[in-house]
Amino acid sequence: MPFELPDRRTLPLFPLNTVLFPGASLPLQIFEERYKRLLQDCLDSDERFGIVLIKSGDEVGQPAIPHPIGTVAHITQVNEMRGDRFLIAVTGERRFKINTITQHRPYITADVSILPDVDSEEARPESESILRQLNEYLSLITGLQGGWTSEVRTSRDPAALSYFIAETLLIDLSEKQQLLEKPSTVSRLEAEAEVLRRDIDQLRERVAVELRAKFSRQ
Known part of the structure; x- marks a missing residue:
């Protein structure tokens, strides 16, 4: 039980x-x-x-x-x-x-x-979109480290997904605490989507810089 x-x-x-x-x-x-x-x-x-x-x-x-x-x-x-x-x-x-x-x-x-997990089901459309962002985020990180990653396999339950993303993100503790304190699953996923957009843009720029440096040495 x-x-x-x-x-x-x-x-x-x-x-x-x-x-x-x-x-x-x-x-x-x-x-x-x-x-x-x-x-x-x-x-x-x-x-x-x-x-x-x-x-x-x-x-x-x-x-x-x-x-x-x-x-x-x-x-x-x-x-x-x-x-x-x-x-x-x-x-x-x-x-x-x-x-x-x-x-x-x-x-x-x-x-x-x-504390309850509020509006978990209402967050389902948001969760499908953010999962695609998460896969790109992890792919960029592992690519910069010289590795590769397969598609993330995790719970499709929106609340569980929101916590998994919060745990996975490479952000400082204050940002993680802010995600933990979000009053609803929707608000947590929305905040995570913003973090992912920000960090994906930065990671893409790092990849571009490394590629330019690599080709300039050839």
Whole structure:
């Protein structure tokens, strides 16, 4: 039976310098005592925790201030390493919004609301168009690196596709966070289409420059 997330709940938080999207996988190395405690508590109760991008502060040391929207993480693998460290793998499930931070020690917990994927079906026409852009984007990147790529095979579900694109784009963390925070699938896909248009234009120019340089040497 699928794990059901209540609409509102208390969730342990793991602030990081990364953005996790629903459906994406992420490896994490756990070495701080507070996060080893968080890991053990989650394993003991089959609990999830939340990954949030740090707004200010650091991953290590004093509790960081997180962005208000993050993603629920499900632990899928745990490996104990030398030096009392753990290497774990997590998968993103649903987005959430922090309502109130409820504790800071030993690790941060918050009262959160699970966010729905709004207007996913209405975004289907947009998703077909953006998939063509994504294929060109990836083809240009791999071509510049001297490789090649086949056509992307991913979910045609608009919400899942929007998260896959957000994870795939080579953009900075602030832009990724903005995509995570988009209130609907349509608005996320529209923003991604703008990023793809911008970056495809830049990549085409780089390809043209490299070709001109190559032929000038012949």
